[in-house]
Amino acid sequence: NAGVTQTPKFQVLKTGQSMTLQCAQDMNHEYMSWYRQDPGMGLRLIHYSVGAGITDQGEVPNGYNVSRSTTEDFPLRLLSAAPSQTSVYFCASSSGQGTDTQYFGPGTRLTVL
Amino acid sequence: GNSVTQMEGPVTLSEEAFLTINCTYTATGYPSLFWYVQYPGEGLQLLLKATKADDKGSNKGFEATYRKETTSFHLEKGSVQVSDSAVYFCALSKQGGSEKLVFGKGTKLTVNP
Numbered sequence: 001n002a003g004v005t006q007t008p009k010f011q012v013l014k015t016g017q018s019m020t021l022q023c024a025q026d027m028n029h030e031y032m033s034w035y036r037q038d039p040g041m042g043l044r045l046i047h048y049s050v051g052a053g054i055t056d057q058g059e060v061p062n063g064y065n066v067s068r069s070t071t072e073d074f075p076l077r078l079l080s081a082a083p084s085q086t087s088v089y090f091c092a093s094s095s096g097q098g099t100d101t102q103y104f105g106p107g108t109r110l111t112v113l
Numbered sequence: 114g115n116s117v118t119q120m121e122g123p124v125t126l127s128e129e130a131f132l133t134i135n136c137t138y139t140a141t142g143y144p145s146l147f148w149y150v151q152y153p154g155e156g157l158q159l160l161l162k163a164t165k166a167d168d169k170g171s172n173k174g175f176e177a178t179y180r181k182e183t184t185s186f187h188l189e190k191g192s193v194q195v196s197d198s199a200v201y202f203c204a205l206s207k208q209g210g211s212e213k214l215v216f217g218k219g220t221k222l223t224v225n226p
Contacts, residue, residue, distance in 0.1 A: 004156075033213070042117075042202060042216035043157075058213070090156055102214060104149075104156035 002026050004105035006091050012111045013081045021076040021108050023091030029103075031096035032074040036060065036087040037107075043090065049074055050096060081112045115140045119203045119217035126193055126224050134188040134220050136177075136203035144205040146170075146179050146186040147214065151200045160188075160201070193224045 007022045025032065033048035035058075045058030049068040063085060065077040074093075078085060091105040120135040138146065145164045149157040161170030166181035175190045186203060203217040 035214075035216075040218055042218040043214070044216070045213060048213060092157075101159045101162070104158070106156045 004091055004093055004103050006089075006105035006108050008108060009106070010109050012113065013078075014113050015082060017081050018077070018079050019081065021078075021089055021091075021110070023074045023076065023105060024072050025074075025091075025093040025103070026072065027093060027095075027103070028071060029093035029095050030071065031102075032068070032091065032093045033058070033102070034064070034066065034074070034076045035090045035092065037090060038087050046076065046089075078110075081110075083112045086110060086112045115144065115205060115207050115215050117203050117205055117215055117217035119201075119220055121218075122200075122220040122222070124220060124222045126222070128195055128224055128226050129192045130224075132188070132190040132193045132197075132222070134201055134203075134222070136186045136188065136217060138184050138186065138203075138205050140184075140205055140207065143181075144207060146177070147204045147206070148175070148177055148186070148188050149202040149204060149216075151202065151219075153199070157202065193222070195224045195226050198222055198224045 004025045030051045034046040035043040037043045044060045047066040049055045055066050089108045092102045094102040116139045147162045148160040150160045151157045161172045163170040163179035169178045177186050177188045200219045200221045202219045204214045
């Protein structure tokens with residue numbers, strides 16, 4: 001049981017490049033989400049999904065796209081990277097039942113030059 | 114809107130000292146409250162939670178009590194260890210479950226031997 005996995009661990013992009021951050025979970029969780037962590041800001045919700053085929057925006061969705069074609073995977077796409085997207089990105093999942101715990105991945109550190 | 118305010122860090126303590134990290138919240142309805150911990154280079158892990166007023170969450174010697182009258186959820190530990198050095202995040206869930214977490218900015222704790 002690997003829990004929540006994220007790839008890559010580190011990435012450097014140039015402004016305007018695109019990339020996809022991968023997230024997968026093997027706990028059969030319905031709920032998955034993406035957060036970004038910036039110094040002095042805590043974690044902020046980017047997008048979330050309550051099940052396959054269903055996604056919605058969080059607090060800071062601009063510049064990011066998501067899709068949920070399977071229960072296991074929830075990729076985050078940056079279509080045209082900007083320096084303001086330099087951050088650490090965390091994926092999380094939970095069963096979505098009541099007060100169940102959210103499980104976090106190890107994070108992806110992204111730098112946009 | 115919903116928000117979490119936690120004490121500014123960093124906090125530096127000697128081993129076996131008493132720890133308090135203050136957390137207050139603003140929310141409509143009856144949120145669930147959480148403390149997450151992030152060890153260096155890792156993702157977030159749930160430390161403890163409380164789902165209704167006067168509930169006490171506890172884990173690994175840490176405790177926090179959900180105080181609706183003061184809208185607080187302060188984290189305490191009677192005797193900290195070097196291994197407790199980490200960043201601690203207070204969070205609330207707007208929907209009563211663990212989905213769509215709203216985080217405080219985090220408090221970095223360093224415990225010296």
